[in-house]
Amino acid sequence: MTCFNASLAAKREALVTRARIVQSIRAFFVGGGFLEVETPVLIPAPAPEVNIDAPRSGGGYLQTSPELAMKRLLAAGYGNVFQLCRCFRSEERGRRHLPEFAMLEWYRSNADYNALMTDARGLLNHVATELGLDESVEVFGRKIALAQPWEELTVEEAFERYAGMSAGEAIEKGVFDLLMVERVEPNLGLSSPCILRDYPAPLASLARLKPGNPKVGERFELYLNGLELANGYSELTDPDEQRARFTDEILARRAAGKEVYPMPERFLAELPAMPPAAGIALGLDRLVMIFTGACSIDEVVAFTPEEL
Amino acid sequence: MYKASDLKKGLKIELDGEPHIIFGFEFSKPGKGQAIYKCRLRNMITGTQFDRSYRSGDSFKPAALEERDMQYLYNDGTFYTFMDVKTYDQINMTETQVGDAKDYLLDNLDVQILMWGEKPIGLTLPNFINVRVVKTEPAARGDTATNVTKPVTIQTGYTLQGPSFIEEGELIQVDTRTGEYVTRVKG
Numbered sequence: 001m002t003c004f005n006a007s008l009a010a011k012r013e014a015l016v017t018r019a020r021i022v023q024s025i026r027a028f029f030v031g032g033g034f035l036e037v038e039t040p041v042l043i044p045a046p047a048p049e050v051n052i053d054a055p056r057s058g059g060g061y062l063q064t065s066p067e068l069a070m071k072r073l074l075a076a077g078y079g080n081v082f083q084l085c086r087c088f089r090s091e092e093r094g095r096r097h098l099p100e101f102a103m104l105e106w107y108r109s110n111a112d113y114n115a116l117m118t119d120a121r122g123l124l125n126h127v128a129t130e131l132g133l134d135e136s137v138e139v140f141g142r143k144i145a146l147a148q149p150w151e152e153l154t155v156e157e158a159f160e161r162y163a164g165m166s167a168g169e170a171i172e173k174g175v176f177d178l179l180m181v182e183r184v185e186p187n188l189g190l191s192s193p194c195i196l197r198d199y200p201a202p203l204a205s206l207a208r209l210k211p212g213n214p215k216v217g218e219r220f221e222l223y224l225n226g227l228e229l230a231n232g233y234s235e236l237t238d239p240d241e242q243r244a245r246f247t248d249e250i251l252a253r254r255a256a257g258k259e260v261y262p263m264p265e266r267f268l269a270e271l272p273a274m275p276p277a278a279g280i281a282l283g284l285d286r287l288v289m290i291f292t293g294a295c296s297i298d299e300v301v302a303f304t305p306e307e308l
Numbered sequence: 309m310y311k312a313s314d315l316k317k318g319l320k321i322e323l324d325g326e327p328h329i330i331f332g333f334e335f336s337k338p339g340k341g342q343a344i345y346k347c348r349l350r351n352m353i354t355g356t357q358f359d360r361s362y363r364s365g366d367s368f369k370p371a372a373l374e375e376r377d378m379q380y381l382y383n384d385g386t387f388y389t390f391m392d393v394k395t396y397d398q399i400n401m402t403e404t405q406v407g408d409a410k411d412y413l414l415d416n417l418d419v420q421i422l423m424w425g426e427k428p429i430g431l432t433l434p435n436f437i438n439v440r441v442v443k444t445e446p447a448a449r450g451d452t453a454t455n456v457t458k459p460v461t462i463q464t465g466y467t468l469q470g471p472s473f474i475e476e477g478e479l480i481q482v483d484t485r486t487g488e489y490v491t492r493v494k495g
Contacts, residue, residue, distance in 0.1 A: 051342050091313045092343070094335025177341035178361055185338060203340065221339050231339045256365075 008307075014300050017131065018288045022084065024130035025104060025284075028123050029082045034106060037081050039069035041088075045264040047206070050252035053090040054261070055099075061261070062088035062100075065281055067206075068267040070107050071235065075274035082106035084284065095296045096227065099305060102284035109275045112234040113207075113218045116280045117195055120222055120230060121150060124193065131291060138293040139225040144192060151194035154216075155203075158196055162187050167200050176203070188223035196221045205245040207233035208276075222282075224290060232280030239271040310368040315345045320352070320371040327352040327371035327424050352422075352429050373422055375432070380417045388413065390421060390428075401428050409433050411466035412484045433484040438493045439463055440479055447473045460489070 026036065046054040046061050047068055054061035066083050073081050087103040108115050124146050128135060135147040159167040163179040170176040188194040197220035201209055204217020218234035236242050246263060254260050288300040298304050310321065317333045332348030345362045352371070362368075378390040378399070387400035388410070399421065403410060409419075409431050417437065422430030443461040460470035462482065470489045474480060481490040 049340065051337075051340060092335070092337060097335055097337065177338050177344055178363065180338040180341065181336045181344040181346070182361060185336075228339055 008302070011299065011302065014288070014292045014294060015302060017292050018300055020131060021127055021288055021291055022284075024127045025084070025123065027130075028126045029106060032080075032119075032122075034080045034082045035078060037070070037073060037078070037083050038085070039066045039073075039083065041086055043069075045262040045267075047264065048246050048249040048253060048261045049205075050249050050256060050258070053258065055088050055090050056259075064089050065103065066105055067279065067281070068264055070105060070279065071274055071277070072267060072270050074107055074109050074277050075270045075272075078109075080106070080108050093305075095298075096286065096289075098285065098297055098301065101297075102301075104282045104284045104287070105279065106282075107235075107277055107279040109277050111278045112276070113197075113220055113232050113278050113280075116232040116278050117197075117220060117222075120232070120280065120282070121146075121193075127287070127291060133291070137224070137290050139189075139227055139290050140295060141293075142190065142225045144189060144224050144290075146193065148192050150192050151189060153194070153196060154198040155196060155200060156198070156216075158184050158188070171200060171202060185223065185226045185228070187226075189225055189227075193229075194223045196223060204233065205249065206236055206242075208236050227286060227290070228283075229286050229290070230280055230282035233278065235274070235277045235279055237271065237274055237276060239268050242271060243268055310370060312343070312345050312362050312364045312366045312368075315347060315362065315368070320373055322369040322371045323349070323351075326354070327373055327429070329371075331357075353424065353427070371424070373424055373429075375420045376423050378419055378421045380413045380415065380419060382415070383410075383413075390419065393418075399428050401431065405429070406431060408487075409484075411464055411487065412437055412439075412482065413464060414439060435485060436481050436483055436490060438479050438481050438495070441470070441474055441476055444470065444474055444476055447475050 041063050042057055042060050043063050044060045046064050052064050054064045065087055066085050070081060070083065083105050085103055086100060088100050090099060092099055128137065128146050136143050136145045155167050159165065159170060163170060163183045170179050188196060198210065198216045199219040201215055201217050204219040207217035207219040210216045210218055220232050221228055222230040250260055285297050285300055289297060292300060294300050315330060315333060317330055319330045321328055328349045328351050330347045331350050334346040336344040336346060343364045347360055347362065348357065349360060350357045377393050379393055381389045381391050387402060388406050389398055389400050391398050412433055414437060418434065420432040421428050439462040441460050442463050445458050456472060457469040458472050459467050460474055461467045468482065468487055468489055470480065479493040479495045481493050483490050
C-alpha cells in the first residue's frame with residue numbers, strides 16, 4: 001500500500017499556474033501604485049449580511065471579507081490598497097464554492113466603480129499576457145475573449161431580456177436569486193466577460209446610491225460564462241446610512257433565526273474620515289479556474305476541506 | 309427532516325408522496341444572495357426524471373425506504389419471487405423491476421430488496437457470485453494465441469466472455485456489477 005498521494009501530485013500543473021497568477025496579480029497592483037496590506041482573519045464583528053454566515057472562532061469570527069478593515073485603512077489615508085487573503089463562509093460548498101477560499105480585494109480612494117471595471121479588465125489581460133495565453137481563456141469549456149470589448153448591461157436590462165419579469169417584481173416575489181441562477185447568469189459572459197451593473201437599491205446595501213437615481217446602487221458583478229468572478233461598489237460613505245443598512249441586515253438575520261453579529265462600531269466611528277472610494281472583491285480560486293480551464297474549484301486548491 | 313443545506317447527490321427524499329433520489333446536484337449562490345440548490349431528481353417508482361431548484365429555508369422529508377435481506381426463490385415466467393429470511397414473507401417483482409439482475413439470480417441467492425412501505429422498488433445483488441458454466445466450446449488445445457476468450461453460458465442463461473481454458477461444468481466467479489468473468493473457483 002503506497003503512501004504517495006497521487007491525486008495531490010496530479011494537481012501540480014494547476015498549482016504552478018496558480019503561483020504564477022498570484023505573482024502576476026502582485027506585479028499588476030504594485031505597478032499600479034497600490035499598497036499590499038494584511039488585516040486580521042479573526043475579527044470581533046463581521047459586516048452583517050443576511051445571506052453570509054461567518055464561522056465562529058474563539059471569542060470572535062473568521063472574516064467573510066476583509067472589507068471593514070480595508071475601509072478603515074482608506075479612512076486613515078492609505079490611498080489605494082489591495083489584499084490577498086483567506087475568507088470563510090459557512091455552508092458554502094459546491095463546484096464553485098469552498099467554505100474557506102482565497103479572496104483578492106482592492107480599493108481606490110477618490111474613485112467610483114467605473115475605475116474598478118477598468119482595473120478588472122486590465123488585471124485579467126495582464127495575467128493572460130503573463131501566462132502567455134492568446135487573449136482568450138476557457139471557462140467551463142467555453143472560449144471567452146478577454147481583449148475584445150466586454151459585454152455590459154444593467155440588472156434591469158438583464159432581467160427584462162432573460163428573466164421574464166422585471167428585477168423589482170422578482171424582488172417583491174422573493175424569486176430574484178432563483179431567476180438569477182436559472183435564467184440570467186447562464187446568459188452572461190458567453191463570448192467575452194460581462195459586467196452586470198446597477199443593482200436595485202435593496203440588493204446594494206453597501207453601495208452608494210446612483211446620484212440622480214436612488215432606486216439603484218452603484219454595484220457591479222463580473223461574469224464569465226455564467227461564473228461570477230467579482231463584486232464591486234462605489235462605497236457608501238455616510239455613517240448614518242451605513243448604520244441603518246447594517247441594522248436592516250441584523251434584523252433580517254434575527255428574523256431568519258440566524259446568529260446576530262455585533263454592530264461594527266469602530267468601523268462606523270472611522271467611516272466619516274473615508275474619502276469617496278470604490279472597492280471590489282474577486283474570487284482568487286475562481287480566477288485560477290478561468291486561467292487553467294478547471295471545471296471544479298477542487299482542481300485549483302492544494303487541499304479541499306474533505307481532503308484534510 | 310432534511311434542511312436545504314443537507315441536499316446532495318444520492319440523497320433520497322419524499323416528494324408528492326413518492327420516493328425520489330437526487331442524481332445530480334449543483335450549489336449556487338449569486339453574489340450576496342440566497343443559496344440556491346439545483347437538483348436533478350428521479351422518481352424511484354416511475355423512473356421519471358426532472359429538475360427542481362430549492363432555497364435555504366426549504367425542508368424535506370427523508371424517503372422512508374428500508375433495505376430488507378431476502379433470498380431469491382424462483383420465477384414462474386411472470387414474477388420473480390423472493391423470501392424475507394427473518395419473517396418468511398414472500399414478495400414478487402416483475403421482470404422489468406428486476407431488470408438486468410435476472411442474469412445473476414441463483415436459487416437461494418442472498419440479495420437486498422429496497423422497500424417503499426410494502427412495495428419493492430429496487431434490488432441489490434452481491435458484488436460477486438459463483439456460478440456453474442452450462443455451455444461453452446471445449447477448451448482449445450495449443451493455439452492459445454488466437455483463442456484468448458470465448459462465449460461462456462452460465463446456469464442463469466446469461467452468456468459472457470470467458471478464458472478459453474474454461475470447461476462446461478466448471479464453477480466460475482462473475483462480477484454482477486460489470487457482468488464480467490473474474491476467476492475460476494474450486495468446487
